Amino acid sequence: FMRKVYGILTAQLIVTTLMSGIFMLSDTLQDFVQTNHWMLTISIFATFGILLALMWKRHETPTNYILLGLFTLMESYAIGVVVTFYKVPSVIQAFLLTIGLTVGLTIYTLQSKKDFTSWHAPAVMCLYALVLASLIQVII
Structure with missing residues (x-):
């Protein structure tokens, strides 16, 4: 159980680190995300929607992993936008x-x-x- 939890946590940290690094290194991407705030708003609302779905589907094995992956991507995007500032x-x-x-x-x-x-x-x-x-x- 502990290996699975820390494996998932490690994967989430790696995805977030990579996405943040890409956002910081690309000037074009920085300009895009800083001028299109609506995408961050969608990401935040999607995060809450995914959290609700995770609460509802927490015991359904393939679905909960897919939702967790989507949650990680949404949070990684939000953090990627924040680090550009x-x-x-x-x-x-x-x-x-x-x-x-x-x-x-x-x-x-x-x-x-x-x-x-x-x-x-x-x-x-x-x-x-x-x-x-x-x-x-x-x-x-």
Whole structure:
């Protein structure tokens, strides 16, 4: 179960990273998405529609994976649009924070015998996020 969850999470992060990178590297694409805000609006509404469909079809195996893939594409597009408005160092900092938190959370959940739903775990993750953000800020 854990392998499947982290496999899906990894695939989602890879798709989002690739799409964001493409949006940042292509000036033509940047101009297009920054001038056509209606596409972002459609993406946001589609995301909520897909979330509702996922709640409804969560136990239907091929359908839920297709919906999850569509959700990932919609969110990746939205994040891709957002990163076009920021400078590269800021986007890299956000990327490193996301990866760092994902790895830290994974390590914590795999080695801890405590229930992750307790208040201890979110407090530790917030502290970890602050420390990681500080380190990245010093480096960049």
